[in-house]
Amino acid sequence: MTNPVRLGVFGNPVAHSVSPTIHSLFAELRDERILYDRMLATPAYFPKAVAQFFRNGGSGANVTLPFKEQAAQLANILTERAQVAGAVNTLMKVGSGFVVGDNTDGEGLVKDLNSKGFSVSGRSLVLLGAGGSARGVLPALLSLNPAKVYLVNRTLEKAQVLKRLLVDLSAHGAENIQVVSNADSINEPIDAVVNATSSSLHNIDIPLPGSFADNAWGYDLMYSETSTHFLKQLEKAGVKKRADGLGMLIEQAASSYQLWMGGERPDTTFVMSKLRPRTY
Incomplete structure (x- = not known):
C-alpha cells in the first residue's frame, strides 16, 4: 500500500480549522489516502516551518491568516492569480525543491x-x-x-x-x-x-x-x-x-485538492451536506 499524501494548513490560530475534515471527505469521495494536519506557526517561524514541512515529505499546504502575504514571498513560482492577489493560500511542491504558490480564494x-x-x-x-x-x-x-x-x-x-x-x-x-x-x-x-x-x-x-x-x-x-x-x-x-465563509472554504479547498491530487474537482455539495446537514 502506498504512503498517504502529506498535506496540511498553516495558520495562527489554526486549532479551529475544519480543513482537515473537508480534505478527508474529498479523499474519501475519491478513494485516496492523505494525511492532513493543522500546523500552528508564528510570523518569525513560518518560513522555517514551511521549509521543514516540504523537506520532510509534504506535498501541499493551505495557508490561512495571518500568513497569506508572507507565503507569496516564500514560493519559488507564483501563478498568475497569486501574482495579482499578492497573496497565497495554496502551496505545492513540484519536482525537487520547487514550491509553487497559488491563490484559490x-x-x-x-x-x-x-x-x-x-x-x-x-x-x-x-x-x-x-x-x-x-x-x-x-x-x-x-x-x-x-x-x-x-x-x-x-x-x-x-x-x-x-x-x-x-x-x-x-x-x-x-x-x-x-x-x-x-x-x-x-x-x-x-x-x-x-x-x-x-x-x-x-x-x-x-x-x-x-x-x-x-x-x-x-x-x-x-x-x-x-x-x-x-x-x-x-x-x-x-x-x-x-x-x-464556510461555502467559500469548501470551494477553495476543492480547488486546492485538485491542484495537489489531479483528477476531477471534488464534489463540494457532498462535503457541505456533511458539515451543515440541517442547512442542506
Whole structure:
C-alpha cells in the first residue's frame, strides 16, 4: 500500500480549522489516502516551518491568516492569480525543491456566491479589509463586473497600495476602485458587502455602510457554527441575505485538492451536506 499524501494548513490560530475534515471527505469521495494536519506557526517561524514541512515529505499546504502575504514571498513560482492577489493560500511542491504558490480564494468565493444566488454584476460592492484575504478575492470580484467597488481599510495607505498593485497588473476593473477609510462615510445605498477583516475572529464591531439597498446581501469570509459577529451586525442593520465563509472554504479547498491530487474537482455539495446537514 502506498504512503498517504502529506498535506496540511498553516495558520495562527489554526486549532479551529475544519480543513482537515473537508480534505478527508474529498479523499474519501475519491478513494485516496492523505494525511492532513493543522500546523500552528508564528510570523518569525513560518518560513522555517514551511521549509521543514516540504523537506520532510509534504506535498501541499493551505495557508490561512495571518500568513497569506508572507507565503507569496516564500514560493519559488507564483501563478498568475497569486501574482495579482499578492497573496497565497495554496502551496505545492513540484519536482525537487520547487514550491509553487497559488491563490484559490477568489475562485472559491465566486463559486459560493453563484451557488447562493448572490449577484455582483452591475451592483455597488463594499469590500472591508485590504490584507491577504482581501487581496485573494478582490480580483475575482472585479471580474464579475460590479458597477462600483469601495475598498475600505482603516489604514488608507494599505488599501491604496492594493489598488495600485491591481492597476499596475492591469486587473479587470481596478481603475474603478474607490478607496475609503471608513464604510460609514459612503453616501449611497449599498447592494453587497464582503468582510475580509478578522473582526468576527475577535468579536468586534466594524463600521458598516450607512445604508443598504432593499435586496442587499452580506458575506463574511470567516465561518462559525453559529452566526459570526459580522453577520449579527448585518442582521441588526436589516440585511436579510447573509452568509458566512464556510461555502467559500469548501470551494477553495476543492480547488486546492485538485491542484495537489489531479483528477476531477471534488464534489463540494457532498462535503457541505456533511458539515451543515440541517442547512442542506
